[in-house]
Ligand SMILES: O[C@H]1[C@H](O)[C@@H](O)[C@H](O)[C@@H](O)[C@H]1O
């Protein structure tokens with residue numbers, strides 16, 4: 001199936017080349033040669049949060065703590081604190097290298113250092129969308145915010161950095177993984193925050209919605225504050241790529257405006273590569289590095305404030 005996505009904003013048309021008609025994890029093929037694997041590294045379906053596996057218990061525990069602690073007040077505080085960008089000065093590539101030391105405890109499909117995941121995603125999407133260089137770079141940087149786990153970035157706990165994201169300040173949707181643990185979140189009982197709209201208005205635009213705090217929103221702020229010239233679809237991929245309740249389950253659409261609706265298509269395209277490229281197949285970093293350095297130079301300043 002070929003879908004034409006018109007992105008008026010950039011005046012380009014993109015053909016979505018993946019096979020869309022099968023949302024199950026069966027073997028489907030991307031035209032560019034990217035095969036959607038049938039199972040993850042641990043022999044399970046992708047994103048199966050109930051399957052018994054060596055990672056299941058840790059992942060569930062992660063979501064429990066995440067759901068209890070991500071409150072509206074917490075997110076507000078973190079956004080204010082981290083948008084100062086007064087911690088470190090470094091380039092995008094230097095940041096990629098820092099991810100050598102980062103493992104994500106929320107992820108049932110991957111236990112490799114995060115730098116592998118960045119390159120696997122970027123190379124997979126590059127194959128199928130060779131002319132969209134901004135998309136390759138977006139893939140490379142989308143998870144860089146996970147450096148928040150490291151001491152120089154405040155060494156935040158995993159629950160405040162990784163995992164799926166969701167709006168705070170309004171009711172938690174039932175499609176969110178391990179929704180049951182929200183019962184212990186103080187906002188769950190707070191009438192200001194536990195209705196369909198909560199503190200928001202209909203179609204207010206996702207940019208006005210506070211998302212649970214983590215690597216997505218942080219990296220989005222870094223890109224914005226450092227005046228990246230990535231197109232808005234790239235920035236939105238960075239901010240919403242973990243927002244599965246929206247891009248997979250279709251929840252919270254009542255908060256989207258027209259621009260969000262346009263960009264959501266890109267977030268959905270990106271998601272397939274983010275998810276299904278996770279594997280043990282290593283990318284030769286030195287081989288692809290010059291290409292990515294040239295993109296970084298095009299869309300980011302040489303040094304960024306973090
Ligand atoms: O566990 C993963 C991981 O933390 C990803 O980086 C994030 O984007 C996903 O949404 C999440 O499910």
Ligand SMILES: [Fe+2]
Nearest residue numbers: 142143241242
């Ligand atoms: Fe992510």
Ligand SMILES: [Fe+2]
Nearest residue numbers: 117142143274
């Ligand atoms: Fe990712």
